[in-house]
Amino acid sequence: MADSLNADLSCPICIDFFIEPVSLECGHNFCRDCILNAWAQSDHASRNSCPQCRRESGWLDIRSNRLLASIVEGFQRLWHSEPAAPELSLKCHLHQQDIGLFCSDDLQLICRACWRSEEHRNHGCTAIKNAYKVCKANSIQLLQDKLKQYRDTHTATGLKISETLEHTNRLQDQITAEFAELQHFLQQREQDLIQRLRATAESAINQLVENMALISKRSALVEQALEDIQSMQEKTQLLMEIKGILQRCDLETNPALKTPKLNLGEFNGPLQYTVWKQMLNIISPAPAPLTLDSESASLDLVLSKDHTMVKGRSKLKAFPHNPKRFSNYGCVLAQEGFTSGKHYWEVSVESIDEWIVGAAKESIDRHSTIELTPSNGFWILRKWNGNIYGPHHAKESECHQNMNLQKVGICVDYEGGQVSFYNADDMTHLYTSTDRFTEKIYPFFLPFLESVTKEVLKVFHLKL
Known part of the structure; x- marks a missing residue:
């Protein structure tokens, strides 16, 4: 009978005696804090449901149940007046004293000597009889939060799978359409x-x-x-x-x-x-015949007459101040920029040992020493110490070791937010950088020059 009454006087949420019991419209009772915490985690702003019968209730429907509070208080007095069942006498294995405290920081039962020790001196410690409910409630809350994280992650992963499948299907349709166009052209010819x-x-x-x-x-x-x-x-x-x-x-x-x-x-x-x-008349994008922008070229670079090749300048010349000119690195942009569509160009790098090529947004800082990363408006591929790297050359996943690259192909998909790099000799994919473009994008070239007697970097023009 005592066990049945104990269950009737316990909150269905925390499974312990009611503390400040409240009643809902449906007649079910809960601890005030328990039902408020349960509803606070609900997705419904104005109406919530009873955890037992699922009947809807509002925040204003909560009523204090003073009668139930009095019954619980009376039962607890009666229950504590009865001789308690003998508990196991726990001894601390370090100090051989009775264990009567619980360390909430280490989640560990301790004795008073442990509490005074250096290990637990600044920890929160409470008596065992008081720690039970707090520890139980905190543990339940912790596990519920973790379970919610797992469920949210599970849902997000499912959405990611759907997005991946949708993106894959779009790409498949695009591949099919482009090859169908080629096949139609060949069949027509x-x-x-x-x-x-x-x-x-x-x-x-x-x-x-x-x-x-x-x-x-x-x-x-x-x-x-x-x-x-x-x-x-x-x-x-x-x-x-x-x-x-x-x-x-x-x-x-x-x-x-x-x-x-x-x-x-x-x-x-x-x-x-x-x-x-x-x-070639139907291929899009076909290799673009880019020309280099002399106004953006740093002072230590000199361009060929047709603006397709760049080499080091043996003697610096005085030029009028131009805000477009790079003064932080020995680099240059192309004259052509892009604000939409797909564009492809190739750069011959066979006569230079170290280089950086790619794309950059129009508003990049041209006068400070900054990292050439996407966050700063650069989407690049670089060769350094014989290896090919993406924009973050410290990452092994972005490294192609000891690759003898003669010509680099770069493709910008403006709406797709991608800059892709290829070995232009066989069109092997090397690396793709993704971002969201919001302004004009220009081809970018940075040769690390060791010689001033030969043209070392060349924009490739397809001649047929």
């Missing part, structure tokens, strides 16, 4: 070539058929003349008519008529290479 070949062949065959008809006509004349001559028995008659008979045969005309020739050069030449050149 194939059909065009076949139709021209057939038209050429048909014209040649028609000419040959006309030749055959003419040859048949002339053969008939010869056959008739031969028959006439063979049928003549009178010598005089043959001699008188022979000239006319032979003239009718046109014996001076060569029976082997000139036949038309197929244009083999068009149909038997380097077809794949020819079509590949024609395909």
